[in-house]
Amino acid sequence: MVVTIKDVARAAGVSPSTVCRALSAPELVRAETRERVRRSAAELDYSPNRAARGLITGRTGNLGLVVPDLGNPFFPGVVKGIQARAREADHAVFLADTDEDPAAEVRLVRTLAKQVDGLVLCSPRMSGTELRGFATQTPLVLLNRRVGRIPAVTVDNPGGMRQAVTHLTALGHRRIAYVAGPRTSWSNRERVRGLRAAVAAAGAHLAEIGPVQPQFDGGVAAADPVLAAGVTAVIAYNDVIALGLLSRFNARGIAVPAEISVLGFDDIALAAMVHPSLTTVGLPMESSGRAGVDLLLALLRDPEGAGATRRELGTHLMVRASTGPPPTD
Amino acid sequence: MVVTIKDVARAAGVSPSTVCRALSAPELVRAETRERVRRSAAELDYSPNRAARGLITGRTGNLGLVVPDLGNPFFPGVVKGIQARAREADHAVFLADTDEDPAAEVRLVRTLAKQVDGLVLCSPRMSGTELRGFATQTPLVLLNRRVGRIPAVTVDNPGGMRQAVTHLTALGHRRIAYVAGPRTSWSNRERVRGLRAAVAAAGAHLAEIGPVQPQFDGGVAAADPVLAAGVTAVIAYNDVIALGLLSRFNARGIAVPAEISVLGFDDIALAAMVHPSLTTVGLPMESSGRAGVDLLLALLRDPEGAGATRRELGTHLMVRASTGPPPTD
DNA sequence: GCTGAGTGTGAAATCCTTTGCGGACTCTTG
DNA sequence: CAAGAGTCCGCAAAGGATTTCACACTCAGC
Numbered sequence A, B: 001m002v003v004t005i006k007d008v009a010r011a012a013g014v015s016p017s018t019v020c021r022a023l024s025a026p027e028l029v030r031a032e033t034r035e036r037v038r039r040s041a042a043e044l045d046y047s048p049n050r051a052a053r054g055l056i057t058g059r060t061g062n063l064g065l066v067v068p069d070l071g072n073p074f075f076p077g078v079v080k081g082i083q084a085r086a087r088e089a090d091h092a093v094f095l096a097d098t099d100e101d102p103a104a105e106v107r108l109v110r111t112l113a114k115q116v117d118g119l120v121l122c123s124p125r126m127s128g129t130e131l132r133g134f135a136t137q138t139p140l141v142l143l144n145r146r147v148g149r150i151p152a153v154t155v156d157n158p159g160g161m162r163q164a165v166t167h168l169t170a171l172g173h174r175r176i177a178y179v180a181g182p183r184t185s186w187s188n189r190e191r192v193r194g195l196r197a198a199v200a201a202a203g204a205h206l207a208e209i210g211p212v213q214p215q216f217d218g219g220v221a222a223a224d225p226v227l228a229a230g231v232t233a234v235i236a237y238n239d240v241i242a243l244g245l246l247s248r249f250n251a252r253g254i255a256v257p258a259e260i261s262v263l264g265f266d267d268i269a270l271a272a273m274v275h276p277s278l279t280t281v282g283l284p285m286e287s288s289g290r291a292g293v294d295l296l297l298a299l300l301r302d303p304e305g306a307g308a309t310r311r312e313l314g315t316h317l318m319v320r321a322s323t324g325p326p327p328t329d
Numbered sequence C: 001g002c003t004g005a006g007t008g009t010g011a012a013a014t015c016c017t018t019t020g021c022g023g024a025c026t027c028t029t030g
Numbered sequence D: 001c002a003a004g005a006g007t008c009c010g011c012a013a014a015g016g017a018t019t020t021c022a023c024a025c026t027c028a029g030c
Helices: A005-012 A016-024 A031-044 A050-057 A074-088 A102-113 A128-137 A157-171 A186-201 A216-228 A239-251 A285-301 B005-012 B016-024 B031-044 B050-057 B074-088 B102-113 B128-137 B157-171 B186-201 B216-228 B239-251 B285-301
Strands: A062-067 A092-097 A118-122 A140-143 A152-155 A175-179 A205-209 A233-236 A261-266 A279-282 A310-313 A316-318 B062-067 B092-097 B118-122 B140-143 B152-155 B175-179 B205-209 B233-236 B261-266 B279-282 B310-313 B316-318
Touching: A005 A016, A005 A031, A016 A031, A050 B050, A062 A074, A062 A102, A074 A092, A074 A118, A074 A285, A074 B074, A074 B092, A092 A102, A092 B074, A102 A118, A102 A128, A118 A285, A128 A140, A140 A285, A152 A157, A152 A285, A157 A186, A157 A233, A157 A261, A157 A279, A157 A316, A175 A186, A175 A216, A186 A205, A205 A216, A216 A233, A216 A239, A233 A239, A239 A261, A285 A310, B005 B016, B005 B031, B016 B031, B062 B074, B062 B102, B074 B092, B074 B118, B074 B285, B092 B102, B102 B118, B102 B128, B118 B285, B128 B140, B140 B285, B152 B157, B152 B285, B157 B186, B157 B233, B157 B261, B157 B279, B157 B316, B175 B186, B175 B216, B186 B205, B205 B216, B216 B233, B216 B239, B233 B239, B239 B261, B285 B310
Parallel strands: A062 A092, A062 A118, A118 A140, A140 A152, A152 A310, A175 A205, A175 A233, A233 A261, A261 A279, B062 B092, B062 B118, B118 B140, B140 B152, B152 B310, B175 B205, B175 B233, B233 B261, B261 B279
Antiparallel strands: A092 B092, A279 A316, B279 B316
């Protein structure tokens, strides 16, 4: 039914060994034979059984990808980048969504690890210790997180916050609020760190609200405390929270940006679709994904990983309609 | 390094055959032996090599999932449902994103087919002929599309449109516009069909605009023609288009819903997050995914597919703030 | 005590591909 | 012309699990 290497061998009048070599180590077989084999293979539409090959080479040609929540619009962008790059390198991608559950994440990594050559862990929620443990057993790349010497792709979160603060202070804001994401999030910690430094350097004042769930409701819930803090601008941990803020401000009749400026983080697609459109710090989502796969493939080629194992990508400020000068009182 | 069936056999003092049976056909081995084997397997943390098993059984335990564009917020929901159900059935999921390119879709299906037991094709863009061709070669389930007798999960698009029209006519609307999605989209054709019937039954008038790209810009572009059509309500092919409409109406100073009501389709997460929040026809995204996997697994168990091969899911109207009575003039 | 059925286990074949080893052959060189 | 070096290709083993077949054993029945 399905064509095997033997069928090709018979058709080309050679042994299976020669077929194998003709296709994957061409220099070992005479040009004439090679062509004959290749023609037969093409005619029969033969392609090697990956399971059988994997059994002997130890390589599956598959990558594993673990994300916390596809429902969070940040992740599909990353997944697309990973997909695309993996496909270029002739690798297929297993996808697993953990629903933000660290325990599920551990289980999934454990089971996926056995079926793939390497894993990309996107914003992993498990502990650093667990990550280090997995990293010694299986090739692994982190996205949006740094742990020990595990290869990782991150974005310049402090730099992004600097851009955000520069924008706001240039507009004249001196009192800024931050709505924090989950305490367990590495990205949140990095953003807070960069934000504090930037605000201090600008001689402005920072009010920290939260942490809240990095979801719409989290933003809704944070809106009133933000107003109570008496600030003229607010930066949210991510765009989805910022949308929650906008919604609640709107409900309370607070004008944005006339009375308060709102700034998000991530630049998800919706940021440009809402009203007022959201000023936000854009992250290179697809590039992150691609870079992650590049690092992983490099790691597979050279397991000792002498090469570059870190990659930090830049952010870009997208100025839209939700930020403006502070009210003049 | 990695533990094989032989290691377990040695530890339990039996042959590999017995280990295999103890784990996958328990009734064939004496209770005492079975327990001994299981303990050894657990101690060594053994799990069978899926590639080796697949080689002989012909089953990989993997499913393939093909989607047109993860960036479209409709699909991540479906993917989550598929993920979850597949995992419950102990199957892993290969994900491929075609970027809305029918040719890429064909290529991806062809390559994926060889590595999986079956495929779920989500809103496939390729031709019906091609789909039928693949369906004879590999177990396959369609989501959001019907072609011949290929097993499929769909939603009741005409029913959803009926709900939408009922809502609008109850509010008093008599002149309704529809912004159409791509002509090649099966869902769009079904929605148009249901819409025409419902509008006719209500004795109202329908203005058809488009087709436009099912994206934000498509909605922006359609807004002015909608206004020119002199309607009091507009239904969009999907929520993303509806968001584009809202944005353009806002820019032109048209009040929603005071001057015009806007209705979307899909109930993506953002629909509740924008202002005014979007009235829309909700689709069971996760359930669709789960149902798709159920159909596929049934098909794998019984390739002749005597069982139910079709599943149509209901829609639900989410009334929010973007619809209201027509202006009284 | 022997036969027959029935139960539990192991040996070996099988799935498909890759690869180490060695045989056959050609060609160069002394 | 013989020896040595190269080139090209086939044989067979290997990889890990499943499954068929057959063997060994137990026990009931006569």
